[in-house]
Amino acid sequence: MAKAYWVATYRSIGNPDALAAYAKLSGPAIAAAGGRILARGIPAHVYEVGLLQRTVLIEFDSVEAAMAAHDSPAYQDALKLLAGGAERDIRIVEGV
Template identity: 80%
Template sequence: MAKAYWIATYRSIADPDALAAYAKVSGPAIAAAGGRVLVRGTPAQVYEAGLNERTVVIEFDSVDAARAAHDSEAYQHALSLLGEGAVRDIRIVEGAEG
């Protein structure tokens, strides 16, 4: 079974305090669901139509595990803390094998 990657880019951050509250709760919720944060921060370099946006990449054992983490009660609570504090683009992508 291929691993899956949850990729989040932050188009804008309107409330840094809400983002901090979200981060404090979301990290443990994601880890409890089997997620492993691989990347968190702004790009060192962007090319072509790339945007200089905060990016987070989280690895899961499968697409189902990534979906379950997102839909979990613990992560949904974290989202409630974020509220309208940020505009994000989140994608779950299956990893390429081999």
């Protein structure tokens, strides 16, 4: 079974306090679901039409595990704290 990667890019952060509150709950919720945060922060460099946006890369054992983490009650509780505080894009990509 291929690993999966959850890639989150933040288009904007309107409320840093909401992001901080979200982060306190989301990290443990993701870890409890088997996720491993591999990278997070502003890109060191971008090419082509890349944007200097906060990016988070999380590894899971499978696409199903990544989706289950996102849909878990613990992560959904964290997500409620972020509501309206940031605009972002989350993609789950299967590894090769």
